[in-house]
Amino acid sequence: MFCRLRNNRKIYLTFSRSLTEKTTSNENSLQYCANIVRQYDYENYLATLLMTKALRSPAFVIRALNAEVARVQDQTTDPQTAAMRLQFWHDAVNSIYQNKHSSKVPANPITQELYKVCLSYKLQKRYVERLISSRNSLLKTKYFKTMEELEKYSENTVSTIYYLLLGIAGVTNVSADHAASHLGKAQGIANVLRSVYVSNYHKTILLPMDILMKNEVSQESVLRGNDNENIRNVIFEVASRANSHLEKARSIDVPKITNQIFLPAIAVDKYLTKLQDANFNVFDKSLLHGSPTLPLSLYYRRLLNKY
Template sequence: MRYLFKRFIYSKSLQKSFPQQHRAAHSVEKKTTNESFCTNYCISLVEKNDYENYLCTLLLNGEQRRHAFALRAFNVEVANCGAKVSEEHITKLKLKFWYDSVDKCFASETSYVEDHPVLRELKNTVNANKISKIYLKRLVTARDRPSNQPFLTVKQLEEYADQVFSSLFHLLVELNGIKDIQVDHAVSHLGKSQGITTLLRAIPYKGRNQALNIPHEVLIKHGVSQERVMREKTGDKGVEECIFEVATVAHQHLEKARSLMDKVPRDARKLFLPSIAVERYLERLRQASFRLTDQKCLQRDTMLPMSLYWHKLRNRY
C-alpha cells in the first residue's frame, strides 16, 4: 500500500512538477541538474526524518510542493541540531549557523548562501514567494533551549509548540498567498495540537539526562515522578492520567482548528492534512489506555496514506 501510494503521488506528480530540461548549453543543463539534486535531497531528508509530514507534503501540487519540502527540510535540519550532541554549546553553534543563514536567504536574489542543498532550496523558495523571515527565525530560536530544561506549565508547552509547529504552518499558508486572521487562528491551534502530540510521542525515546515533555504542574497534580513516567509500567494509573491530561490538551486544539474549517479557503485545506495524522495517533493512544510504549503507538500507521488521500479528495482535514 505504501509502495502504491508513493508510485501514484511521488513518481508521477514529481516528474510533472520537476521535468528534466534538455538544453543545448552545458551550463543550463548543469544548473538544472543541481536544482534537481537539491530538490531530491530535501524530499529524501523529510522522508527519512519526518515521514508523516512527508506524506502530507506529497499531496500538494507543483511548485507549492517543492517549496513546502524546502521549508520542511529546513525545519528538519534545525530540529536535528541537538541530535547526538552531548555538549550544549555545540548545539548553539549549529543553531546560530541556521539562524544566520536565514538572513542570507533574504538578502538580494543573487546573494551567496552556503553550498548546502537545503539552503539553496530555501533561497529559491524565498525568491519565489513572499514569506515572513520572522517565522523561519522562530523555528530556530524556539529550539535554543537546554535538553534538560523541563516545561513547568501546560502554557509553556503550548507556547513552545506554537513557536515551532505553528510557525511552519504559517509559512506553508504564505506559499498560497493567504493572509487571513481566521486562517492564522486555525493554524495556531493545529500547530499546538501537532506540537504537543509530537512531544508526547518523543517521550519513549528520551535519554536519562533529558527532561520529559510532561509539564511539572501535571506531574505534581497526579503525584507522579519523572522516573515513573520513564518506567511506565502497565497499570500505573498516575502515569496514564498524566498522559491523558496532556493528550486532552492536544485534542482540544485539534478540535478548535477543525471548527474553523469553513473559514479556511478550500485550496488551502490540504495544508492542514497533518491534522489527520495527529487525530489517528491520539486515537491509537486512547485505545492503548494512554500507554506511550504500547505497540499501537510505536508502530507506523500503515493506513495513513489512504486516509490522507481520502481527506484530500473530500477537501477536508
C-alpha cells in the same frame, strides 16, 4: 489568489533553473529536501506529496529546514555542539535575507532552496527565524514548567510552519491563521507525547511539570518508563488538550486551498485515537509504529478536500 500563486511559482522555478547547486549525490537540491523530509518526518512527507505541484516543492523546502533543525538535539548530547549547529542555521537565514545573490548563501542544498523560496514568496523572516530560535530556547531550559509553555513552544515550532505554507499559498486569512495556530498546537503536543522514548534517551522530560506534580508523578518514574494510573492521568490530560486544539482547528471555516496544507491533522487524529485505545499508556510499544492505513486516509481526505 491563484494568479498570485502561479506567478510566485514561475519566479521560484526561474530561480531553480538559474542556480546550480553542489550536492553529494546525483540528486538535485529539491529532491534532497524531499528525501530529508521522507527520512526524518515521514507523516508530513506523505501529506506534502498530496499537495498541488505549485505548493509541493516549496513546502518540502520548509519542512526540510524544520527537520534539520528539529533533529539537532538527536545528533549530539553535547549542548555546546547543538548550539553551534543551530547557530549555523541562524547565520544561514540572516545570509538569505541580507544578500541578493545566492553565491553568498551557504552551499547547502536546503539553504540554497530556502533562499529561492524566501525571495520568491516573500516569506517573513521572523517566521523562519522562529523555527530555529524556539529550538535553541528548549536546549537551554530542557523542560516545560506548564502546559501553556508547551503550547507556546508548539505554536513557535509547528504553527509557524503552517504560517509559512499559507504564505506560500498566498493565503492571507484570519480564520486560516487561527486554524493553523490550533492545529500546530495539537500536532506539537502530540509530538511531545510520541517522543517520550526519545526524550528518555536524552534524559529530558518534556511533559509539563505542573501536570506531573498535580498527579504526583516524578521525573524519574517517567524516565524509567513506569506505567501506572498516575502517569496515565498525566497523558490523558495532555492528550485531551491536543485533541481540543485539533477539534477547534477543524471547526473553523477556511479557504479551500488551505485544506491540503492542513492534511497532517489526519496523522495527529490517528495517533490520539491509538493512544486512547491503549488506555493512555504512552509506553505501549504499539504506539511506536505508524498507522498502516495513514496513506489511504490521507489520500481519501485529500479527494474530499477536508482535513
